[in-house]
Amino acid sequence: MSTTWIKLNAKALYLMKGGTNEFIEKVDLVPKLELLTGATVPTPIAGKFSLNIPARWFERSDAPGQMAINLTDTSEPSAFKTTTTPTAATPSTFSKITAPSGEEFAFIDSRSAGTSEPNLANFQPNQALNDGTLLPRYYFKVNDFKDFSKKLTTNFTLLEFISDTEIARGITFPYYIPVAIIRLADSMQSLRDRFGEPIRVSSGYRSPFYPDYQNNPSFKSAHRFGTAIDFVSVGDRIIDSQADLDFVDDKVFDGGFLGGGNRPSGSSSLGFEFTESAAEMGFDIHHSHLDMGYITQNAELIHVKDFL
Known part of the structure; x- marks a missing residue:
């Protein structure tokens, strides 16, 4: 070795x-x-x-x-990319993905969708970002706004996992969301169960239509992969201080916490890899950011294989 x-x-x-x-x-x-x-x-x-x-x-x-x-x-070496074979079936056999709530969505493999999904190209599947990481390959399809009211889990709807900014600017359908967000929602439900109180989510998936990516199409963010979540409160507790970030991180990370700003930040049985630090927010704390890293291509299938 x-x-x-x-x-x-x-x-x-x-x-x-x-x-x-x-x-x-x-x-x-x-x-x-x-x-x-x-x-x-x-x-x-x-x-x-x-x-x-x-x-x-x-x-x-x-x-x-x-x-x-x-x-x-000051140069950055390139990220090592492992070659992973999914443990699930061949992608072409999938026609749907089922959320933990039991709601079903149409499963789309962007590499075989062809002309049947013309709007999918606007979501830039498989596009290389600034460090060479490819945007997701696998998506599920949302046909109209009422689909956003579908529950992903017991306590979370799909609408909660879409950026507030995008919703406010208006959304064109069909809309496509990386399949990884199904696992993200499942983990957020587990976190909510740990807290025993509602979590107010402000941003999950951000598509290429999100303003930051319109200005910088190759910008790398876990929000683009459906693996990142921002939330602003837990129950009546507003997240606006270091103590609030610590309160969240104590629930998320099971041990060996390395601190926000490290990637990974520590081990989490919920699947989270990273938490944003106060320094990364410019000491303007107004949410907690958690993410699962940049899950893309074959790893997407492994990530959600229990829901296919």
């Missing part, structure tokens, strides 16, 4: 695939913060960084055997 190695540059610490310049995981260098006299928000201290090295990197069967350091290098 090829041994992994560690690369540290001015941008991040990377666990690298042996014999390549591709990274398996990374931990961004996070500026240490200091409250300066007269400042209203913490400010980065020049040249000082906090860095958490995941212990699990050294527990792998191919644990890193060497490290390369270049603190003047």
Whole structure:
């Protein structure tokens, strides 16, 4: 087995695939913060960084055997892409996907849809983003607005998993949503059960029609994959402080929490990989962001195989 190695540059610490310049995981260098006299928000201290090295990197069967350091290098190595064979049946055999609630939606493989789904091209399936990651291949179809009222789970409707911004700007049908959002909804139901209180969701899937992606079509965000969720409250608790983020993260991550800003942020039996930190929000905390990473192509089928 090829041994992994560690690369540290001015941008991040990377666990690298042996014999390549591709990274398996990374931990961004996070500026240490200091409250300066007269400042209203913490400010980065020049040249000082906090860095958490995941212990699990050294527990792998191919644990890193060497490290390369270049603190003047700001380039980003490419992400290592595994070749995965889905454990589910051949995609062409699927005609529907069933949400945990029992609601059924038409299953679409964008690579075989052809002219039968002309509007699907507007959702840019399989398009390469700025780091080469491909947008999803598999979608389900929403024919009209009343479909958004269908329940994905006991407590969540499909409408709650669509960006408020897109809804406000108006939606053209048919509308297509990555199948991964079915698993996201299932995990959010489990999180709601842990809290025992309603969760107010503000944004889930964001299609290419979302304003940020209209301005920057290759921008990478887990919201584009149907694997990210933003929510603004749990019960009567509004999420607007670090204590609120900690309150959420304590429920989401089961142990070994590495902190927001790390990818992954820790282990979660709910399937979440990452939580956004206050620093990433510019210290303007007004929601909790959770995501499951960039699940795309064959991995999409594995992700939702229980619902096909």
